Amino acid sequence: QVHLVQSGAEVKKPGASVKVSCKxxxxxxxxxxxxxxxxxxxxxxxxxxxxxxxxxxxxxAQKFQGRVTMTWDASIxxxxxxxxxxxxDDTAVYFCARGTxxxxxxxxxxxxxxVSS
Amino acid sequence: QSALTQPPSASGSPGQSVxxxxxxxxxxxxxxxxxxxxxxxxGKTPKVIIYEVTKRPSGVPDRFSGSKSGNxxxxxxxxxxxxxxxxxxxxxxxxxxxxxxxxxxxxxVL
Numbered sequence: 001q002v003h004l005v006q007s008g009a010e011v012k013k014p015g016a017s018v019k020v021s022c023k024x025x026x027x028x029x030x031x032x033x034x035x036x037x038x039x040x041x042x043x044x045x046x047x048x049x050x051x052x053x054x055x056x057x058x059x060x061a062q063k064f065q066g067r068v069t070m071t072w073d074a075s076i077x078x079x080x081x082x083x084x085x086x087x088x089d090d091t092a093v094y095f096c097a098r099g100t101x102x103x104x105x106x107x108x109x110x111x112x113x114x115v116s117s
Numbered sequence: 118q119s120a121l122t123q124p125p126s127a128s129g130s131p132g133q134s135v136x137x138x139x140x141x142x143x144x145x146x147x148x149x150x151x152x153x154x155x156x157x158x159x160g161k162t163p164k165v166i167i168y169e170v171t172k173r174p175s176g177v178p179d180r181f182s183g184s185k186s187g188n189x190x191x192x193x194x195x196x197x198x199x200x201x202x203x204x205x206x207x208x209x210x211x212x213x214x215x216x217x218x219x220x221x222x223x224x225x226v227l
Contacts, residue, residue, distance in 0.1 A: 045157075047208070050216075059214040102149075
């Protein structure tokens, strides 16, 4: 059974960075993209980008380019999303999801990130 | 990449049908048959209910159906039930390994 388990809630100060992990199980990690999505309080879903563990390719949504880095460690089937230069606008729940044929079939439980001074 | 356009809200009575639209451009919705729909109940994780425009994952009731015409995709919920009350989001592939979400639609079952 496929599971994506994310790291716990984070509280950060403005200007800091946050790194969220996403541990996959129940499938071959390199066979699927890991996509990252965020959702600000009371707002919709916002696509951030993805990593392809098989090829090493990453692609970031334009609004996050320069601030986001997505990496992975295949040895422990874990993907990471690091966002730098945090502002209050980055307060959100961050989700990882498995990408399958252009849709997201399994999701992590979400990691709340609060940016506050 | 601009968000796809969805109506902020939709509603219907139990047993009725409701359709939610998702309008993009010829570079995303209109270019590929890679539109998916997600249902999200309050405080919960999104769940895929439609993929590749019309396909339903195993376990999703056939009350949920998808379609596409030109640059607009649609999700239809037939035989509305109280548990269908949720937020619904479309997601489309926009080429060059980019994806874009719709703004979301809050479905209310009256």
